[in-house]
Amino acid sequence: xxxxxxxxxxxxxxxxxxxxxxxxxxxxxxxxxxxxxxxxxxxxxxxxxxxxxxxxxxxxxxxxxxxxxxxxxxxxxxxxxxxxxxxxxxxxxxxxxxxxxxxxxxxxxxxxxxxxxxxxxxxxxxxxxxxxxxxxxxxxxxxxxxxxxxxxxxxxxxxxxxxxxxxxxxxxxxxxxxxxxxxxxxxxxxxxxxxxxxxxxxxxxxxxxxxxxxxxxxxxxxxxxxxxxxxxxxxxxxxxxxxxxxxxxxxxxxxxxxxxxxxxxxxxxxxxxxxxxxxxx
Amino acid sequence: xxxxxxxxxxxxxxxxxxxxxxxxxxxxxxxxxxxxxxxxxxxxxxxxxxxxxxxxxxxxxxxxxxxxxxxxxxxxxxxxxxxxxxxxxxxxxxxxxxxxxxxxxxxxxxxxxxxxxxxxxxxxxxxxxxxxxxxxxxxxxxxxxxxxxxxxxxxxxxxxxxxxxxxxxxxxxxxxxxxxxxxxxxxxxxxxxxxxxxxxxxxxxxxxxxxxxxxxxxxxxxxxxxxxxxxxxxxxxxxxxxxxxx
Amino acid sequence: xxxxxxxxxxxxxxxxxxxxxxxxxxxxxxxxxxxxxxxxxxxxxxxxxxxxxxxxxxxxxxxxxxxxxxxxxxxxxxxxxxxxxxxxxxxxxxxxxxxxxxxxxxxxxxxxxxxxxxxxxxxxxxxxxxxxxxxxxxxxxxxxxxxxxxxxxxxxxxxxxxxxxxxxxxxxxxxxxxxxxxxxxxxxxxxxxxxxxxxxxxxxxxxxxxxxxxxxxxxxxxxxxxxxxxxxxxxxxxxxxxxxxxxxxxxx
Numbered sequence: 001x002x003x004x005x006x007x008x009x010x011x012x013x014x015x016x017x018x019x020x021x022x023x024x025x026x027x028x029x030x031x032x033x034x035x036x037x038x039x040x041x042x043x044x045x046x047x048x049x050x051x052x053x054x055x056x057x058x059x060x061x062x063x064x065x066x067x068x069x070x071x072x073x074x075x076x077x078x079x080x081x082x083x084x085x086x087x088x089x090x091x092x093x094x095x096x097x098x099x100x101x102x103x104x105x106x107x108x109x110x111x112x113x114x115x116x117x118x119x120x121x122x123x124x125x126x127x128x129x130x131x132x133x134x135x136x137x138x139x140x141x142x143x144x145x146x147x148x149x150x151x152x153x154x155x156x157x158x159x160x161x162x163x164x165x166x167x168x169x170x171x172x173x174x175x176x177x178x179x180x181x182x183x184x185x186x187x188x189x190x191x192x193x194x195x196x197x198x199x200x201x202x203x204x205x206x207x208x209x210x211x212x213x214x215x216x217x218x219x220x221x222x223x224x225x226x227x228x229x230x231x232x233x234x235x236x237x238x239x240x241x242x243x244x245x246x247x248x249x250x251x252x253x254x255x256x257x258x259x260x261x262x263x264x265x266x267x268x269x270x271x272x273x274x275x276x277x278x279x280x281x
Numbered sequence: 282x283x284x285x286x287x288x289x290x291x292x293x294x295x296x297x298x299x300x301x302x303x304x305x306x307x308x309x310x311x312x313x314x315x316x317x318x319x320x321x322x323x324x325x326x327x328x329x330x331x332x333x334x335x336x337x338x339x340x341x342x343x344x345x346x347x348x349x350x351x352x353x354x355x356x357x358x359x360x361x362x363x364x365x366x367x368x369x370x371x372x373x374x375x376x377x378x379x380x381x382x383x384x385x386x387x388x389x390x391x392x393x394x395x396x397x398x399x400x401x402x403x404x405x406x407x408x409x410x411x412x413x414x415x416x417x418x419x420x421x422x423x424x425x426x427x428x429x430x431x432x433x434x435x436x437x438x439x440x441x442x443x444x445x446x447x448x449x450x451x452x453x454x455x456x457x458x459x460x461x462x463x464x465x466x467x468x469x470x471x472x473x474x475x476x477x478x479x480x481x482x483x484x485x486x487x488x489x490x491x492x493x494x495x496x497x498x499x500x501x502x503x504x505x506x507x508x509x510x511x512x513x514x515x516x517x518x519x520x521x522x523x524x525x526x527x
Numbered sequence: 528x529x530x531x532x533x534x535x536x537x538x539x540x541x542x543x544x545x546x547x548x549x550x551x552x553x554x555x556x557x558x559x560x561x562x563x564x565x566x567x568x569x570x571x572x573x574x575x576x577x578x579x580x581x582x583x584x585x586x587x588x589x590x591x592x593x594x595x596x597x598x599x600x601x602x603x604x605x606x607x608x609x610x611x612x613x614x615x616x617x618x619x620x621x622x623x624x625x626x627x628x629x630x631x632x633x634x635x636x637x638x639x640x641x642x643x644x645x646x647x648x649x650x651x652x653x654x655x656x657x658x659x660x661x662x663x664x665x666x667x668x669x670x671x672x673x674x675x676x677x678x679x680x681x682x683x684x685x686x687x688x689x690x691x692x693x694x695x696x697x698x699x700x701x702x703x704x705x706x707x708x709x710x711x712x713x714x715x716x717x718x719x720x721x722x723x724x725x726x727x728x729x730x731x732x733x734x735x736x737x738x739x740x741x742x743x744x745x746x747x748x749x750x751x752x753x754x755x756x757x758x759x760x761x762x763x764x765x766x767x768x769x770x771x772x773x774x775x776x777x778x779x
Contacts, residue, residue, distance in 0.1 A: 069677055087683070094681045098674040104696040114682055290617030309640040370531045371538060381711045381760050385719040385730070386752045389737035389745055393559045465627045472629050476723050477734070484632070488724070491635040499636050507628045514627035 011045040011201045012066065012084075012169060016075035018226070019061050034226040036061045038075065041220065041229065043169070043203065048195050050204045050212035052258060053222030054269035059205045060097070062227060063173050066203070067094050079169065093167030097174040101146040101154045101161075108133070108142040110157050114165045132164040135197070136190070152176075152183050156190070163194060170194075172204045176211070184208070185243045188215050192242060209262070213254040214246055221261045224268040231261050315496040323497040324504060333486075337505075339399070340482040343471045346403040351410025351467050352460060358411070359418025359459070369419055376419075380412040385473055392478065402474035402482070409470030410463040417459025421452040454524040461517040468510060561746050569747035579732075579751075586721065586729040587755070589645065593652030594713040598706055601657040605664025615665070625658045634720050648720045656712035663705025667698030700770060707763045714756055 018037030036058040043049055053059050064070040066077060068088040077084040079092060088094070102110050111132055115125045133139050136156045146154050155175050162170060172191070176184040188211060195202045206212050212219045217237065220229045235254055237245065245251055299317050306316045315323075327333050362369040362376075388405055395401040429451055433443040475484025483502050490498035543563050549555045550562035561569075573579050608615050633654070637647035671694050679689040721730025729748060736745035 064677075067681070069680055088681050090683075092681070094677070096674050096677060098672060100672070100674045100678050102693070102696065104699065117682055117684070117688075287616050290613060291620050294617050294621065305640070313640045314636070367531070367534070371535045375535065375539070378757055378760055382753060382756050383715040383718040385715065385722050386733060386749050388722070389733060390560065390749065392737070393742075469629050469631065472632060473719060473723070476635075487632060487635050491639055491724075494639070496636075496639060499639065503632050503636065506632055510628040511624045514624055518623075 008042070009045040010042045012043040012077070012079045014039050014041045014066065014075065014077050016040060017065060017072045017077060018074045019058070019065055019070060020073040036065065036227050037072075039228060041232075043201055045201055046199055047217045048192075048202045048204070048215060049218050049220065050206060050216035051220045051222055052206055052209055052212045052262065053227055054224050054262065054266040055207060056269055057222050057225050057265070058227030059207075059222060060173055062222070063094075063171050063203065063205050067092055067171050069094075091168040092171065093162035093165055093169070094171045095155070095158050095162050095173065095175045097177050099146075099151065099154050099158070099178075101157045103146050105145075106142065107138055107144050107146065107149070107157050110146065111138075111160045111164050113161060118165075128164050132160040135163065135194070136160040152179050152187060155179070155187070159190075159194070163198065166198070167200060169201045169203070170198070172202065174205050174207065177207070184211060185214075185246070189242050191215060196239065209255050209258045210246065210251075213251055213258065214243060219254070219258065221258055222265075224265045230265070233257060312494055312496060315500060320497050320500045320504075324501045327498070327501060328505070336481060336483055336486050340471065340475065340484070343399055343402045343406060343475075343482060344468055346399075347406030347410060347467050347471055348464065350403065350407035351414055351463050354407070355411045355414025355459070355463060356418055356456075358415040359456075360422060362415065363419040363422025369423065373416075373419065376412055376416055380416065384409055384470070388474065388477060391474075397478060399481075402471055402479065405474040406467045406471035410467030413466060414459045414463040417462065418452075418456050421455035421459070422448075424455065425451045454521060457517070457521045457524055461514065461521060464513060464517060465510070472506070558740075558742065561742050565743065566746040566750045569743040570750050573744065573747045574751075579729075579748075582727060582729050582732055583751075585727055586717065589648055589652070589728070590710075590713050590717045593649055593656060593717055594710050596649070596653050597656035597660050597709045597713060600653070601660025601705065601709065602664050602702065604657070605661045605668070608661065609665055609668045622658065622662055630654055631716065631719060634723065638724060643724070643726050648717055648725065651720050652713050652716040655716040656709040659708035659712055660705040663701050663708065664698070667701030667705075668694065670701060671697040703767060703770065707767065710759060710763060714759070718752065 016037070017039045019035045021033045021035050039062065051059050051062060061070065065072050066079075066084070068077070068079075068084040068086060071086050079089050082089065102113065105113070108129060112125055112129045115128060120128070130139075130142075133142055136159060138153070138156055138160060141149060141153065146157060149157070159175070176187045179187065191202070191204070192215060204212070204215060213235065216235060219233045219235065221231045221233065222228065223230045233254060235250070302314075302317050306314045308314075358372075358376075362372045384405075387408065391405045391408065392401045395404045425448060429447050430443070433447045438446065471482070472484040475482035476488050479485040483506060487499050487502050490496075490502070546555075546560070547562050547564060550557060550560060550565075608618060631651060634647060634651045637650050641647050641650075675693045675697055676689070679693050684692065717728075718730045721728035722734050723730075725731045729752060733745055733748045733752075736742075736748060
C-alpha cells in the first residue's frame with residue numbers, strides 16, 4: 001500500500017528529522033525530552049496528506065518543524081528544493097488549532113491582512129479578498145467582527161486569510177479540533193473543495209481517524225511520543241470526493257486499519273504500563 | 282526559577298530602595314530628607330514613647346470603627362443588590378461611578394455633618410470602604426452558578442441549609458476580596474482625614490512633622506504605616522488564598 | 528432609554544429632590560448642606576465671574592499632565608519589565624502590595640524636599656497612577672495569545688511590525704483598563720494633594736471655603752469637581768463599552 005511511484009514530484013521533504021526539547025523549567029528533571037522523530041517523509045506536489053496520532057505524540061511539533069516555525073534538532077527539511085530552517089518560506093500557509101482571528105479587525109480586514117503586508121494594489125486586493133470570502137461562505141459577514149461569529153466561522157476566517165495569499169503548501173493544525181462532529185464533517189468538505197480548487201499540497205494534522213480517512217490521499221499514522229510514522233496508508237480515493245464517502249465500505253476498512261495501528265500507541269499516550277497486554281486483548 | 286532566588290531578588294530591590302533613599306538624602310539635604318540609618322534609630326527610639334502610642338491608638342481606633350461601619354453597610358448593600366436583580370441593575374452603575382470619584386472633595390461635607398472629632402474621620406474612612414465591599418459582595422452573590430441552587434433543591438436542603446452550606450461558601454472568597462480592598466481604602470480614608478484639620482493620629486503626626494521640619498519623624502510614621510498596611514494586606518491575602526482553595 | 532435606566536434616573540432625581548426638600552424646609556441646616564439648586568446657581572455665578580478660571584486651568588492641567596506622564600511612562604516601564612522576567616518576578620511582591628499601602632502619606636515628605644511647588648503634586652500623582660498602568664501593561668502583554676506569535680512568523684513579520692500590528696491591538700483592552708485607572712488615580716491624587724497642602728488649585732479652594740464657612744462657594748466647587756469627574760468617567764466608560772461590544776461580544 002505504501003505506494004511510491006517512480007517519478008514523483010516531491011514538494012516538501014523531511015530527512016532524518018528529530019526534535020528534542022531541552023528541559024522545561026519547573027518540570028523537575030533536567031533531562032532533554034525527545035518530542036519527534038526520526039522522520040523521513042516526502043510530500044508529493046498536489047497531494048492531500050493527513051497525520052493522525054495519539055494526543056501529545058508530537059503532531060503539532062512535526063507541522064511546526066515543516067513550516068519553519070521550529071528548527072529541527074537533527075536532520076533537514078526542504079520545501080520546493082530549498083532548505084527550511086527557522087523561517088517560514090514564502091508559499092507556505094498555516095491554519096492553527098487555536099482561534100487566531102484578529103478580534104480588532106473586521107472579517108474583511110482579517111482576510112486582507114497578508115495582502116496589505118505584501119503591498120498588493122487596492123483593486124487586486126479587493127478582488128482576491130472578495131473571492132476568498134465568497135469561497136469560504138463569508139460574504140455576508142465581511143463587515144462583522146470575529147467576536148460576532150461562531151467558532152466554525154472564525155476558523156473559516158483564518159482559512160480565508162491563508163487562502164488569499166495563494167499558498168502552494170497549506171498546513172492545517174487540527175483546525176476543527178474544537179468543533180462538533182457534524183460541523184467537522186462539513187468543514188471537511190470545505191477543505192476538499194479548497195484543495196481541489198487551489199491545487200495546493202495540503203497537510204492536515206488531526207486526532208480524528210474518520211477525518212483523516214475521509215479527506216486524505218495518504219495518511220501517516222504517528223506513534224506515541226516521540227512521534228514517528230509507524231505506517232503510511234494510501235486511501236486511493238478519487239480526487240472528486242466529499243463527506244458522503246463515510247458510507248463507503250473502504251472508509252470503514254481504512255478507519256479500522258488506522259485504529260488497529262494506533263490503539264496501542266493511544267494506550268501508551270494514556271500512560272498504561274502494561275500496554276502489550278492491553279493491546280493484545 | 283527557584284523561590285530562594287526570587288526572594289533574594291526581591292530583597293535586593295528592597296536594598297536598592299534604601300540606597301535610593303540615601304541618594305535622595307545626599308541630594309535633598311539633611312533637613313528635607315534624613316538618612317536611612319538615623320531614621321531607623323529614631324524609629325526604634327520613638328516607637329514606644331507615649332506620644333507615638335497615643336497617636337497609633339487613635340488611628341487604630343478610628344480604623345476599627347470605620348471598618349465596622351464599612352463592612353456592615355457594605356455587606357448589607359452588597360447582599361441586597363446581589364440578591365435582588367432589579368435593584369442590582371439600577372444600583373450598580375451608581376456605585377461604580379461613586380467608587381471612582383475623588384472622595385476627598387466630600388471631606389468638608391463629612392466634617393460639617395460629623396464634626397472635627399474622631400467621628401468625622403471614622404465616617405470618612407467608612408465612606409471609602411463601603412463601596413468596594415458592596416460592589417464585590419454583589420458580584421460574589423451574582424456569580425453563584427444557578428446550578429448550585431438546583432443542586433441544593435435536588436438534595437432537598439432547607440432554605441437555611443442552602444444559605445449556610447451552599448451559598449455562603451460559594452460567595453465567601455470573593456466577598457473576602459472585597460473586605461481586603463475595603464480595608465486598604467478605609468485606611469487611606471482615615472489617614473487622609475487625619476491629614477486635614479486634625480490634631481490626632483498618624484496622619485496628623487506627619488503634617489505636624491512637616492511643619493516642624495522633622496524629617497525623621499515623617500519617615501518613621503510613613504515606614505510604620507507601610508509596614509502595618511503591607512502586613513495586614515499580606516495576612517488578609519493569605520486567608521483569601523486559603524478560602525479560594527477550598 | 529431602557530426601563531432600568533429610567534428607574535435609575537428616577538431614583539437619582541428622587542434623592543436630589545429629597546435633599547432639596549429637606550434643605551428648603553429647614554430639616555437640614557443650611558450651615559451643613561445647602562440645597563442642590565443653590566449649589567448649582569452658586570456654581571453658575573462662580574463660573575460666569577471668571578474668577579475660577581486660573582484654578583480650573585491649573586488643577587485640570589495638573590491632572591492631565593499626571594495622567595499623560597503615568598500612561599506613557601507606565602506603558603514603557605511595563606514593556607521593559609515584561610521583557611525582563613527576572614526583574615518582573617522580583618517586582619511582583621511590590622506590585623501586589625503597592626495599592627495596599629498608603630503611598631499618599633509621602634506627599635508631605637515630597638513637600639519637604641521640593642517645597643510648595645508643582646513638583647510634589649506631579650510626583651505624588653504619577654506615583655499613585657503609574658503602577659496601575661504598569662500592571663495593566665504587563666497583564667495585557669501576558670494575555671496576547673501565543674498563536675499570534677506564530678501567525679506573525681507565518682506572515683514573516685519583523686519584531687516591530689509584530690509589536691505594532693499584532694501585540695499592541697491584542698493587548699489594547701487591558702491597556703485601556705490601565706488608562707482608565709490612571710485617569711481615576713490621577714484625579715484623586717491631585718485633588719487630595721491640593722486639598723491637604725497646596726498654594727493654589729481647586730482642592731485648595733474647597734479647603735479655604737470650608738475654613739471661611741463659605742458654604743455656597745464650597746458646595747459650588749464640590750459640585751464642579753464631582754460633575755467633571757463623573758463626565759470624564761462616563762466618557763471613558765462609553766469608549767470602553769464601544770470597544771468591548773465589538774471585540775468580546777460572545778467570545779468565550
